[in-house]
Structure formats: C-alpha cells, structure tokens
Amino acid sequence: MRKQKVLxxxxxxxxxxxxxxxxxxxxxxxxxxxxxRMIALTFDxxxxxxxxxxxxxxxxxxxxxxTFFLIGQNVEGNEELVRQMAEDGHLIGCHTESHVDLTRCxxxxxxxxxxxxxxxxxxxxxxxxxxxxxxxxxxSEALAxxxxxxxxxxxxxxxxxxxxxxxxxxxRVLEKTQDGSVILLHDVYPxxxxxxxxxxxxxxxxxxxxxxxxxxxxx
Ligand SMILES: [Zn+2]
Numbered sequence: 001m002r003k004q005k006v007l008x009x010x011x012x013x014x015x016x017x018x019x020x021x022x023x024x025x026x027x028x029x030x031x032x033x034x035x036x037r038m039i040a041l042t043f044d045x046x047x048x049x050x051x052x053x054x055x056x057x058x059x060x061x062x063x064x065x066x067t068f069f070l071i072g073q074n075v076e077g078n079e080e081l082v083r084q085m086a087e088d089g090h091l092i093g094c095h096t097e098s099h100v101d102l103t104r105c106x107x108x109x110x111x112x113x114x115x116x117x118x119x120x121x122x123x124x125x126x127x128x129x130x131x132x133x134x135x136x137x138x139x140s141e142a143l144a145x146x147x148x149x150x151x152x153x154x155x156x157x158x159x160x161x162x163x164x165x166x167x168x169x170x171x172r173v174l175e176k177t178q179d180g181s182v183i184l185l186h187d188v189y190p191x192x193x194x195x196x197x198x199x200x201x202x203x204x205x206x207x208x209x210x211x212x213x214x215x216x217x218x219x
Pocket of ligand 1: 095
C-alpha cells in the first residue's frame with residue numbers, strides 16, 4: 001500500500017499544531033502535551049566543510065541529537081560529515097539537490113531535485129531518506145501525491161541567515177522556544193553554529209531535551 005505522509009507544523013500564538021496528512025486525510029495533532037519538554041533543532045543548507053564540523057563536534061560533546069536537511073550538491077566532498085551525522089544519531093533529510101522552489105519546477109524537475117539529493121545521502125548512510133524540508137517551505141498537493149516523504153516545517157525561525165549575529169540569534173531562539181518547538185537554523189554560517197551551541201547550553205539548563213524531528217513526532 002502506498003503511504004503518503006505530509007507533516008506541516010505551524011505556530012499560532014501559543015498553540016502548536018502538527019497536521020499529519022496520511023492517505024489524503026488531514027489529522028490535527030496537538031504537539032505540546034505529548035512532547036513534554038522535548039524540542040528539535042533543525043539545520044538546513046549544509047553540509048559545510050568548516051561550520052558543520054564545528055556543529056557536529058559541539059552537539060556530540062553535549063549529547064544532543066538534531067535533524068539536518070542537506071542540499072545534495074553540498075554533500076559532494078563532505079561525505080565524511082554526513083557519515084558522522086548518521087553515526088552520531090542525527091536524522092538526515094533532503095533539502096533538494098540545488099535548493100530550488102519545488103512549486104516552481106515541472107514535476108520531472110522536482111523528481112530529479114528530490115531523488116538525486118536523496119540518493120546521494122542514502123549512498124553514504126545506507127538508509128532511505130524519508131523526510132524533506134522543501135526550500136522556502138514550499139510544497140504542493142501534487143508533490144505530496146508523487147513523493148511519499150514527510151514534510152517538516154518549523155515553529156521557531158530566528159532568521160539566522162539574515163541576522164548573522166550570535167547573541168541576537170540566541171535571544172530570538174530563547175524567546176520563542178516552547179515545548180514541542182521545531183527550531184530552524186542554517187549550519188553554513190559561523191554565527192548560526194555558535195548560536196546553536198549556546199542555545200543548547202541554555203535550553204538544556206532549563207530542562208529541555210533535544211531530539212530528532214522523528215522522535216518529536218513519535219512522542
Ligand atoms: Zn534552505
């Protein structure tokens with residue numbers, strides 16, 4: 001049987017809703033109660049040869065599991081980092097081969113973008129890619145019908161790619177994070193990686209546990 005699963009997570013004030021779309025039916029799941037004090041750090045656009053390495057080392061020291069959405073083209077030459085991600089228990093998803101807006105592609109271009117990136121990752125990890133964060137968060141019903149992937153959006157966006165300043169990124173993350181949060185960062189900027197590790201230290205001190213997106217969904 002073919003399974004279709006699309007997850008959208010949206011922030012509406014204090015209410016966090018995760019909509020799970022399975023076989024064409026939308027189920028609304030209220031995340032905070034089930035999630036407890038669990039949150040997910042997610043990183044887009046990597047891997048980056050310098051900053052992703054710093055991040056992985058920092059996460060390993062802190063015993064933190066995160067989720068990485070990789071651009072296929074960036075995997076080339078950084079295979080060792082992808083291997084380390086998998087070994088350290090991080091979840092790895094697809095962010096397309098060349099960071100395109102999938103809703104502006106033909107269906108065959110979209111297929112190439114998703115499948116090439118996913119194949120590159122799977123060749124390294126030996127595991128099929130089941131999660132995607134479409135660039136710009138843009139996804140469509142037609143894509144959902146063609147690709148049996150779980151779409152992961154986010155609830156906390158500090159716009160780190162724009163801010164590029166560690167303290168401000170940390171401040172924005174701490175201000176918005178609550179139980180069940182999915183935090184969006186990019187491991188291709190030094191300030192983002194420094195901010196991520198500092199936010200981990202401060203949120204761990206507050207009692208938050210960092211899990212992969214998959215673990216957040218299961219709990
Ligand atoms: Zn991106």
